Amino acid sequence: MKIAFFSTKPYDKIWFEPMGKEYGFEIRFFEMSFQEETISLARGFDAICIFVNDYVNARMIDQLHEMKVRAILLRSAGFNHVDVQAAEGKLCILRVPSYSPEAVAEFAIGMILTVNRFTHKAYNRTREFNMSLNGLMGVDLYQKTAGIIGTGKIGQAMIRICRGFGMHVVAYDPYPNKELSVEYVSLEKLMTQADLISLHCPLTSETKHIVNRATIDHMKQGVYLVNTSRGALIDTDALIDGLVAGKFGGVGLDVYEEEEGIFYEDKSGEIMQDENLARLMTFPNVLITSHMGFFTKEAMQAIAKVTLENAYAFENGLPLKNRVSAQQAG
Ligand code: NAD
Numbered sequence: 021m022k023i024a025f026f027s028t029k030p031y032d033k034i035w036f037e038p039m040g041k042e043y044g045f046e047i048r049f050f051e052m053s054f055q056e057e058t059i060s061l062a063r064g065f066d067a068i069c070i071f072v073n074d075y076v077n078a079r080m081i082d083q084l085h086e087m088k089v090r091a092i093l094l095r096s097a098g099f100n101h102v103d104v105q106a107a108e109g110k111l112c113i114l115r116v117p118s119y120s121p122e123a124v125a126e127f128a129i130g131m132i133l134t135v136n137r138f139t140h141k142a143y144n145r146t147r148e149f150n151m152s153l154n155g156l157m158g159v160d161l162y163q164k165t166a167g168i169i170g171t172g173k174i175g176q177a178m179i180r181i182c183r184g185f186g187m188h189v190v191a192y193d194p195y196p197n198k199e200l201s202v203e204y205v206s207l208e209k210l211m212t213q214a215d216l217i218s219l220h221c222p223l224t225s226e227t228k229h230i231v232n233r234a235t236i237d238h239m240k241q242g243v244y245l246v247n248t249s250r251g252a253l254i255d256t257d258a259l260i261d262g263l264v265a266g267k268f269g270g271v272g273l274d275v276y277e278e279e280e281g282i283f284y285e286d287k288s289g290e291i292m293q294d295e296n297l298a299r300l301m302t303f304p305n306v307l308i309t310s311h312m313g314f315f316t317k318e319a320m321q322a323i324a325k326v327t328l329e330n331a332y333a334f335e336n337g338l339p340l341k342n343r344v345s346a347q348q349a350g
Contacts, residue, residue, distance in 0.1 A: 022064065023046070023048070023065060023067045024067070025047050025048065027052070027071045027074055027284070028049040028050060032049070035325070036049075036324045036327075036328070037049075043328055054068060066088075067331060067334070069094075070092065070093070070094060070095070071095055073279060073280045075101045076103060076107075077106070078106035085110040090111060090334075092112070092114070096116060096323075097117055097119070098250060099344045104348070105346045114334060114342050114343055115342055116342065117173075121172075121173035123314055125181055127248060127309075127313040128246045129181050129182070131309070134307050135244065135269075135270030136244060137158040161215075162186040163186060163187070164187055165215050166214060166218065169191070169207070169220060170249070171196070175218075179191065182216070182218075189203070190204075190210055191203065191205070192204065192205060208238060217239070217244070218248075219246070219254075222250070229253070236258055236261075243268055245259075246271070247275055248313040251275040252277045259271070270305040272306075273308045282294065
């Protein structure tokens with residue numbers, strides 16, 4: 021099987037290269053992202069392997085189909101960047117539904133601890149022997165209420181962590197998990213009750229801008245918000261207005277609405293054209309990271325393993341348990 025691997029970073033090769041050889045796959049690693057301008061590179065390959073900031077729209081599906089590419093291997097759980105409906109009957113889409121939910125949940129709580137206790141500022145201060153504590157006061161998480169939106173694999177890991185901190189946990193999910201002993205509440209109630217809101221739902225037409233002007237209005241004064249799911253769950257303009265109005269105790273963003281083409285790239289030598297991103301960087305209580313919640317050794321290894329197992333199953337006509345269906349894409 022010939023696989024064109026896009027958006028390659030050095031760390032991708034650590035596991036994909038040796039594991040791909042074991043399967044006998046021919047993997048060609050391209051540094052370029054997968055987009056309309058680079059689609060021609062896929063010619064001659066059986067499958068493409070792409071990451072979260074690559075995209076495949078309906079027109080590109082037709083082009084891939086015409087090139088006889090048969091599968092899209094997503095090395096991610098989320099699949100909002102691919103037109104799954106358009107691929108029905110043309111290309112098989114396979115994903116990695118779970119690799120390390122704990123990696124993302126641990127990162128989410130780390131972001132909250134950072135913005136709450138200002139360790140990012142303390143790190144810089146103490147390196148200059150500025151031992152002043154002015155401006156670094158946080159709040160206890162103990163006995164506060166955590167509101168978890170989406171109680172899938174990562175949401176559940178986050179619930180366990182928040183309980184470890186002695187927090188009361190409420191959750192919202194339109195498909196409540198009956199096995200889970202957590203108090204499900206309406207979205208509105210969660211927004212009004214929670215001291216910490218953590219987003220763990222996928223990006224769909226229903227969840228786009230689930231955090232918007234109205235929901236921010238409902239939130240408690242001084243609320244902490246963390247988004248490790250997908251950027252467009254938050255209406256960035258509304259978030260900025262909320263930050264300016266002093267609504268938030270702190271905000272952690274591992275994902276950003278317009279991250280494509282910016283996240284995972286070194287833009288330090290360029291003028292930042294994205295004004296909202298530049299504005300967000302100016303708030304002392306906002307921490308932005310480059311979509312790295314997943315980035316642990318365990319998760320990277322699991323991503324390579326499952327992606328290549330998916331490819332092997334596809335090639336050999338085995339059951340495709342990680343196939344993304346148009347129904348799932350809603
Ligand atoms: P999952 O499929 O196990 O869980 C998602 C949950 O969201 C499900 O319980 C589902 O019922 C719920 N949901 C669906 N629609 C909803 C809605 N309208 N409101 C609230 N909840 C809703 O997924 P997961 O593995 O827990 O991952 C969650 C998200 O995390 C993924 O969709 C992905 O976007 C993101 N993610 C980010 C990183 C990162 O590095 N930052 C890594 C992996 C996944």
